[in-house]
Amino acid sequence: MTVSPALIERLRREFALDWHGIHGAPHWARVRLFGLRLCELTGANPRVVEAFAFLHDSQRRDDNFDHLHGPLAAQYVRALPRSVLGLDAAEVELLAAACDGHSYGLSEGDITVLTCWDADRLDLGRVAIRPDPARLCTAPARDPAFIQWAYERSMQNGILET
Ligand SMILES: [Fe+2]
Numbered sequence: 001m002t003v004s005p006a007l008i009e010r011l012r013r014e015f016a017l018d019w020h021g022i023h024g025a026p027h028w029a030r031v032r033l034f035g036l037r038l039c040e041l042t043g044a045n046p047r048v049v050e051a052f053a054f055l056h057d058s059q060r061r062d063d064n065f066d067h068l069h070g071p072l073a074a075q076y077v078r079a080l081p082r083s084v085l086g087l088d089a090a091e092v093e094l095l096a097a098a099c100d101g102h103s104y105g106l107s108e109g110d111i112t113v114l115t116c117w118d119a120d121r122l123d124l125g126r127v128a129i130r131p132d133p134a135r136l137c138t139a140p141a142r143d144p145a146f147i148q149w150a151y152e153r154s155m156q157n158g159i160l161e162t
Contacts, residue, residue, distance in 0.1 A: 002047040002086055003054045010084075011058050023057040027123055031056070034150050035119030041140035044115035047087060048094045051077075052116040056099045073099035107137045114138050122147065125154030 012019060019025050032053035039046040059072035074096040077085070087095065097109065098116035106117070118141035124131050130151055133142040140146060 002050045004084070004086065007080075007084055008054065011054060015058060016061050017063060021063060022126055023060050023063055027057065027126060028054050030123045030126075030150075030154055031119045033153070034122045035115060038115050038119055038138065038140055038146075042111055042115045042138050044112040045091060045094065048091050048098065048112050049116055049119060051085065051087060051091075051095050052098045052102075053119065055095070056102050056116070056120060067103070070100050070103045073102075105135065107135070109137075111138070115141075122150035123154045125151040128155075 012025075015024065017023060032050055035044075035049035035053055036046055038044065039049055055077055056073050057069065059076055060066050060069040077092060077096045077099055082089075082092070085092065085095075094110060094112050098113045101109070101113070102117055102120055107114070114137035118136050118138050121136055122131050122141060131147050133144070133147065136142045136147075
């Protein structure tokens with residue numbers, strides 16, 4: 001695992017929202033799972049995708065449309081000591097780009113960035129939204145069987161379940 005327990009502990013200390021909420025740790029864990037599975041199919045860099053899972057929503061200040069949280073996450077990533085993140089300079093830039101643009105509905109870019117965005121969008125079942133293939137960036141993520149696999153997992157841990 002690329003992301004160290006020390007970094008996760010730091011994120012937990014700093015996270016402004018509910019750790020178990022819709023943009024908290026359960027979501028990060030599923031984005032990691034979906035992203036690493038996608039990496040095997042897209043050839044994306046799994047170290048960057050895993051780091052994205054834990055960091056992309058880490059700077060949110062609210063659970064609604066927080067339009068600055070992507071750019072703030074990119075800033076945060078660039079400011080982290082390299083030893084904490086465990087990525088090289090090129091990987092940090094990919095991670096920052098993925099964080100920066102992840103909430104703007106974009107669908108063009110480096111395959112690692114696109115894989116990050118798909119991993120996030122595949123977890124919409126937690127808020128009762130089935131991912132729309134037209135809004136996914138990579139062919140493996142648009143596969144109906146992959147969407148179904150992810151959707152079932154995102155629903156299992158969705159906080160809307162009672
Ligand atoms: Fe997310």
